[in-house]
Amino acid sequence: MATPPDFTAGQVLTAAQMNKIGLWVVKTETAFSAAASVTADSIFTSDFTNYVLKLRYTTSTTGSVSFKLRASGSSASTNYNFQSINGNGASVSASGSTGQTSANIGILTNGSFFSSASVDLFGPQLAEATTYTSTNMNSQGAYTAPINYYIAGNHSTATAYDGIEILVASGTMTGSYTIYGYNE
Amino acid sequence: MSTPLVNDNGVNREMTTDEAAVYQAWAAEQAALIKQIEQDAADKAAARAAVLAKLGLTTDEAAALLG
Numbered sequence: 601m602a603t604p605p606d607f608t609a610g611q612v613l614t615a616a617q618m619n620k621i622g623l624w625v626v627k628t629e630t631a632f633s634a635a636a637s638v639t640a641d642s643i644f645t646s647d648f649t650n651y652v653l654k655l656r657y658t659t660s661t662t663g664s665v666s667f668k669l670r671a672s673g674s675s676a677s678t679n680y681n682f683q684s685i686n687g688n689g690a691s692v693s694a695s696g697s698t699g700q701t702s703a704n705i706g707i708l709t710n711g712s713f714f715s716s717a718s719v720d721l722f723g724p725q726l727a728e729a730t731t732y733t734s735t736n737m738n739s740q741g742a743y744t745a746p747i748n749y750y751i752a753g754n755h756s757t758a759t760a761y762d763g764i765e766i767l768v769a770s771g772t773m774t775g776s777y778t779i780y781g782y783n784e
Numbered sequence: 785m786s787t788p789l790v791n792d793n794g795v796n797r798e799m800t801t802d803e804a805a806v807y808q809a810w811a812a813e814q815a816a817l818i819k820q821i822e823q824d825a826a827d828k829a830a831a832r833a834a835v836l837a838k839l840g841l842t843t844d845e846a847a848a849l850l851g
Contacts, residue, residue, distance in 0.1 A: 635796060636788035637807060663814065677810070695821065701810055767807070769814035772789070 620783070624648065627779035634660070634772040640779060641673055641763035644725035648781030653719040655766065657775030658709045663768045665717070666702035669724055669755055670763035677701045682753025689745065702767060705734040707749050713739035714775070725762060730755045 607613075626643045644651060657665065668675040680700040686693045686707075697704070706717040717736040724730045736749040766777065787798040788807055799807060836846055 630791070630794045632791035633796065634789060635791040636811075637799070637803075638791040639793060641793055662818075663811070664818070666814070675806075677806070693825075697817075701813060767810065769811050769818070 622783050623652070623780040624783055625778065626651065626781045627777070629776050629778040631776040633774045635774070636768060636772055638766040638773075638777065639670065639673075639675075639763065640765075640777075641670060643764070643779055644721075644760075644762050645781075646725060649723055649726065649784060650782040651721045651724065651779055652782065653717075653721065653764070653766075653777060653779050655706070655717045655719065655775065655777045656714055657706070657716070657773050657777075658712050658714055659768050659771055659773045660711070661771030662708045662710050663770030664704055664708050665706040665773065666704045666767050666769065667719070668702050668765045668767065669730060669759075669761040670765055671759060671761045673763070675765045676755065676757060676759065676761070679756045680753065681756060682751050684749060684751040686750075687748040703732060703753050703755060704751055705732075705766075706736040707738040707740060707747060709739050710741040713741060713743055715739050721764075724764075725760050727760045728758050730761065 624647075626645075626648070627640050630638075630640070632638050653667075655665075659665065668677060668680075670676070678699075678701065680703040681696075681698045682700070682703055683696040684694065684704065686695075705719050706715060709715045715736065715738045717734050719732060719734040722731045731754045732752070734749075734751045736751070738747040738749050740747055764779075766773075787804055789796050790799050790803065833843075836843065839846075841849070
């Protein structure tokens with residue numbers, strides 16, 4: 601028998617093999633349009649410790665994109681801390697923020713220029729602090745000048761969360777997202 | 785002002801009054817934060833320009849000097 605991932609046609613997979621699948625979809629790709637906020641509840645469970653959010657989006661104006669963790673349908677609005685580094689052309693800038701009401705994950709697109717963010721969330725469903733990193737490719741009003749935005753941060757409240765809210769700071773956002781759990 | 789939309793677990797709907805109030809307060813705070821960041825950057829750029837002027841250097845010359 602071939603060893604996965606070198607599957608062969610007609611091969612019967614065992615539970616042990618299936619349990620080694622690395623990423624498991626916990627929220628299937630969901631499209632949103634002209635929304636100020638997007639919520640996904642009942643997705644973080646004890647099945648997985650760490651998760652990744654794949655977000656493809658545009659923003660209608662100049663508002664950046666952030667998230668809040670949610671428990672039982674309510675978003676937490678305190679204790680977000682993050683540090684970012686931003687490469688734009690030949691310029692690099694960095695900034696840090698503490699005690700915020702949300703966690704930044706991406707910059708604006710200011711029109712129909714798709715941007716993307718890959719957000720790793722570590723331990724959101726544990727009753728401990730949640731840490732995160734976001735790698736954001738940003739098209740701030742043009743595809744000819746992509747911006748590299750990297751953010752690392754945390755939500756320091758020791759609470760178990762089961763969901764997430766994604767928000768844009770002004771105007772609306774359009775796009776889609778998928779959330780996966782990392783198998784251990 | 786129209787009520788903001790939330791995509792609630794895949795379904796677009798208008799925010800409730802309470803949700804809209806929380807969202808709008810957050811958005812206003814974000815706008816103020818961005819304004820502060822932009823002001824800080826402008827202040828920093830002005831300070832840098834003032835130092836370069838004292839030294840008699842252009843921005844390009846300073847960049848060449850500092851690598």
